[in-house]
Amino acid sequence: MAGREMHMGPTGDTVRENVAFFRELSGMTFAALSRRLEELGRPIPPLGLRRIEAGERRVDVDDLAALAVALNVNPNTLLFPRTMGDFIEARVTGVAEQPASRVWQWGRGWAPLIGQSIRIDAFREFVRPHVVLGPEERADARRRWVEGELRRIEEEDAALLATLEAEEGRRIDPADFDPGTEFLKEELRALDPEDDAAWAERPDDPAPPARGSRMDPRENWRPARA
Known part of the structure; x- marks a missing residue:
């Protein structure tokens, strides 16, 4: 029937339980929490708060x-169970019971709740906030990336040299060792971390500009598999 109110679902139950828990934990009375909400511009009278915790509102x-602001917690802290683990079942509106750890993975934007297993690279298939960096932040991120790449190449060169020395049973002068990576290192050192145009030509920009970049969620998103 149109206009018929639906029963409160499992997420609503979790929210009301968490509101009561964190209100009591903070030592706030219904009246105190009501005053705080009024200060925030979202007034709920004490009776309304009682009804929320009773599941009547x-x-x-x-x-x-x-x-969440009034109780000084993250909104997810109110939405999701207060305990997390693979063997702790949690209820979320719209799905069957799920491990609480999986629910929190979903709530943090790390992976879809249903349709595929959690993987390290799951963020590539799940919409998360699009990080927009300013010019200085982009430059710093690129500079750190270049430093890391140079360090990785040097470590690989040293490992290759050690392998050759072990195979030949003698010490090799580093000056006589050419792993063929000097050109790559020079190319990395020549990169200007502030030159967006130059980095746009590369497939490995760790901090591309916001719009039209490979980090744009509109480009990375695709529906979770059923």
């Missing part, structure tokens, strides 16, 4: 955000 998204 729903919490909409604006209420949720204001309650």
